[in-house]
Amino acid sequence: MGRVPCCDKMGVKKGPWTPEEDIMLVSYVQQHGPGNWRALPTKTGLRRCSKSCRLRWTNYLRPGIKRGNFTDQEEKMIIQLQALLGNKWAAIASYLPERTDNDIKNYWNTHLKKKMKRLDQCHGSNDLFSLENGLTHLSSSNSSTSRGQWERTLQADINMAKKALHNALSLENPTSSHNNNIKQENTQVSSTSTIYASSTENIARLLQGWIGSSTSSTNNSESSKTSSNNIATTDSSSCDGTPNAETKGGMGLMEAFESLFGLESFESSSSDELSQTTTPEAIKIEIKKEENEHDVEVPLSIILENWLLDENTLNIQPKNDLTTLISFDETPQLF
DNA sequence: AAATAAGCCAACCGCGAAACA
DNA sequence: CTGTTTCGCGGTTGGCTTATT
Numbered sequence A: 001m002g003r004v005p006c007c008d009k010m011g012v013k014k015g016p017w018t019p020e021e022d023i024m025l026v027s028y029v030q031q032h033g034p035g036n037w038r039a040l041p042t043k044t045g046l047r048r049c050s051k052s053c054r055l056r057w058t059n060y061l062r063p064g065i066k067r068g069n070f071t072d073q074e075e076k077m078i079i080q081l082q083a084l085l086g087n088k089w090a091a092i093a094s095y096l097p098e099r100t101d102n103d104i105k106n107y108w109n110t111h112l113k114k115k116m117k118r119l120d121q122c123h124g125s126n127d128l129f130s131l132e133n134g135l136t137h138l139s140s141s142n143s144s145t146s147r148g149q150w151e152r153t154l155q156a157d158i159n160m161a162k163k164a165l166h167n168a169l170s171l172e173n174p175t176s177s178h179n180n181n182i183k184q185e186n187t188q189v190s191s192t193s194t195i196y197a198s199s200t201e202n203i204a205r206l207l208q209g210w211i212g213s214s215t216s217s218t219n220n221s222e223s224s225k226t227s228s229n230n231i232a233t234t235d236s237s238s239c240d241g242t243p244n245a246e247t248k249g250g251m252g253l254m255e256a257f258e259s260l261f262g263l264e265s266f267e268s269s270s271s272d273e274l275s276q277t278t279t280p281e282a283i284k285i286e287i288k289k290e291e292n293e294h295d296v297e298v299p300l301s302i303i304l305e306n307w308l309l310d311e312n313t314l315n316i317q318p319k320n321d322l323t324t325l326i327s328f329d330e331t332p333q334l335f
Numbered sequence B: 001a002a003a004t005a006a007g008c009c010a011a012c013c014g015c016g017a018a019a020c021a
Numbered sequence C: 001c002t003g004t005t006t007c008g009c010g011g012t013t014g015g016c017t018t019a020t021t
Helices: A019-032 A040-044 A050-061 A072-085 A089-093 A101-122 A127-140 A147-170 A177-190 A192-215 A221-232 A244-249 A253-260 A264-277 A281-294 A300-309 A311-316
Strands: none
Touching: A019 A040, A019 A050, A040 A050, A050 A101, A072 A089, A072 A101, A089 A101
């Protein structure tokens, strides 16, 4: 299978993205929708490889991305899900729709890995670690047990995992920031203009940072790193839906940017994108169903909790079956 | 104040799966 | 059915920032 690497071409730019490039990329996605990345560089004139464009979109420009510090709730979910799924960052990210897989992966590697190690040394066992231990036990006990035994063990481990996750999710009260985030996410699902605004906000923040950094005489390196740093350092206050571009920059960059690109044409594509790449089907259905029936927002934690705690899902919904999360391929020696 | 180390994160790379011809 | 192309994922790296000596 001889595949020509897409980035081997001469003249393909690498490194940090400039605001101009971001705008070109968003403009293209606005018109054509996400996908067909191969054609993007030639159609837009961007001197970037298709991969780079896709990555930039999915990890940075895509609507609905939350940046800044991870909440306790998010942290717990990542730990739980990592224990359940392993390093399936895309799968884990699907349960944290506002976070990208890259973000979660980075956060895991830089924070949680160490934290887990530290806690593992200090604590004998708590809920999180009983889950981990359970799953470790699950994988380590595989080779020496029969399938029937293994299935019983699996069931016990599933129950243990459920209990641990339930406990972890119960730690936060219903008015936690996480729920607020979910509320925001749900709003986005139901309001496509908000989705666009969110993407606009990303660019506006980026432009704001770019302007800010280019006027700064002290740090020349900023201009080359522009977007990354300015948005990476955005604290949680900027993630509450309030564009900080206007509060800081005087002129409404949001408005300026929105005037560059119409709202309507982006709506279908971005909502499609969001539905394609965010929450798992089951959760989307739940959210939609709840919204239609009661017009109320259902916290993701509740949905996830219900999904995990509902005994019936193990029998009725093989697609969402927890057993499918623990890949049977990982234990081929059993069968 | 300067040098060095550690932390952090955006972006790159290679591989495998899915889609397509 | 087979070969090719495209896409998505996870691991890794490069370079910037911050902390420490």
